[in-house]
Amino acid sequence: MLYQIYEAQRTLMEPFADFAQAAAKLYSNPLSPFGTNPVSQRVSAGYELMYRLWKDYEKPEFGIKTVKIGDSDVVIHESVALDKPFCELRRFKRFTDDPVRLEAMKKQPVVLIVAPLSGHYATLLRDTVRAMLQDHKVYITDWKNARTVPLEQGIFHLDDYVNYVQEFIRHLQDRYGNCHVVSVCQPTVPVLAAVSLMASRGETTPLSMTMMGGPIDARKSPTAVNNLAMNKSYQWFENNVIYRVPQSFPGAGRQVYPGFLQYTGFVAMNPDRHLSSHYDYFEHLIAGDDASAEAHRKFYDEYNAVLDMDAAYYLDTIRTVFQEFRLVHGTWDVRAPSGDLERVRPQDIRSTAHLTIEGELDDISGSGQTAAAHDLCTSVPKDRQKHIEVKGAGHYGIFSGRRWRDVIYPQVRDFIRRFDQPLAAAKPARARRSAAASEAEADSNAA
Numbered sequence: 527m528l529y530q531i532y533e534a535q536r537t538l539m540e541p542f543a544d545f546a547q548a549a550a551k552l553y554s555n556p557l558s559p560f561g562t563n564p565v566s567q568r569v570s571a572g573y574e575l576m577y578r579l580w581k582d583y584e585k586p587e588f589g590i591k592t593v594k595i596g597d598s599d600v601v602i603h604e605s606v607a608l609d610k611p612f613c614e615l616r617r618f619k620r621f622t623d624d625p626v627r628l629e630a631m632k633k634q635p636v637v638l639i640v641a642p643l644s645g646h647y648a649t650l651l652r653d654t655v656r657a658m659l660q661d662h663k664v665y666i667t668d669w670k671n672a673r674t675v676p677l678e679q680g681i682f683h684l685d686d687y688v689n690y691v692q693e694f695i696r697h698l699q700d701r702y703g704n705c706h707v708v709s710v711c712q713p714t715v716p717v718l719a720a721v722s723l724m725a726s727r728g729e730t731t732p733l734s735m736t737m738m739g740g741p742i743d744a745r746k747s748p749t750a751v752n753n754l755a756m757n758k759s760y761q762w763f764e765n766n767v768i769y770r771v772p773q774s775f776p777g778a779g780r781q782v783y784p785g786f787l788q789y790t791g792f793v794a795m796n797p798d799r800h801l802s803s804h805y806d807y808f809e810h811l812i813a814g815d816d817a818s819a820e821a822h823r824k825f826y827d828e829y830n831a832v833l834d835m836d837a838a839y840y841l842d843t844i845r846t847v848f849q850e851f852r853l854v855h856g857t858w859d860v861r862a863p864s865g866d867l868e869r870v871r872p873q874d875i876r877s878t879a880h881l882t883i884e885g886e887l888d889d890i891s892g893s894g895q896t897a898a899a900h901d902l903c904t905s906v907p908k909d910r911q912k913h914i915e916v917k918g919a920g921h922y923g924i925f926s927g928r929r930w931r932d933v934i935y936p937q938v939r940d941f942i943r944r945f946d947q948p949l950a951a952a953k954p955a956r957a958r959r960s961a962a963a964s965e966a967e968a969d970s971n972a973a
Contacts, residue, residue, distance in 0.1 A: 532784070600621065600622050613669050683836075684716065706732055711739050715740060722871055723870060725876065733945050739890065744851065744895055746898060754791075874905065880911055883924055888919070
């Protein structure tokens, strides 16, 4: 009933949020009789804060229209390369009329960014995508809100996540010859599993894997997030955080871990920081500091937009990653689309270079959790492995913000370049290329 109560409360607050928004505009408009009041700016700021606290936050847009490459702006167009029941593989095409620049862009590496399915939308990696577009052809996994997926589409498990990643990698291999994979936070585990399974079958694996701030081995330096997952029983999660989607959504009846619970958990980790941030926003509005107020809006438009996760996937992750540590124990069997169980063996990866990145102050994935991938991929030569610890960076700082752009991204770019191969020399993983070939023919002026 918690989900139904939450939705009823949200619906009840909608007219109050609309009223607060209208009142904020009324008191901030100098042409309004209310706007001439000496305290109008403060009243407007108060209503604006109420509106921000009460409003419903929808999925944001990536909103990347142009990217500066060299000394000019290149136009970006979003498209969906593959549409799966629970995920879209989203492509960011780069367009230019400069033939020299176009030819250079076509030769740049192909990167699949695997976004986390952990409560927020893939748009949380907007800064990651924008930086990568300067030097790469970029695709990203855009996970769907489980409450919008009808029940007839079936249940989504962690195994399905692994299979999706493999399918996306093969799609890019079919189209370009090969690709690089960048995973941020939660997907480091399923991405490593996907590449391991491909290697075990003798398939062509990605040229490189970059794993950023993920729980490869959650036993190392456990954080508050890890401790919650490890100290509560599987049955506790099953009985206390799983609810059915209300009838008002396309996915009515689906069992999910609601996004609003995940959001509550995020806020509870640093309540003082969020309270201070909202108070600062109030002060910025009173002072007329539009730049700071807009920065607050952009951050919380993203942070407050959350999605539901299919219950099976969420519970699988709790058990596999945080309670039984199947990846590091070598006991993880993934069910393939054929129905066969396949053992995940990272030691079978031989040619894929891998880079791990951790933030010194990461309070979600502790020190050493991501670097543990190097201990598992024992067949990868040491000269094809690298680890980076970013001083002073928290969890979000390793893929967004100044440290990401100025410190981390240049190293990721150089690592990918170092282990990239000319497209003509790359060996396709599979023979089926008709769909990829037809897509390529439509991109004569895009990269």
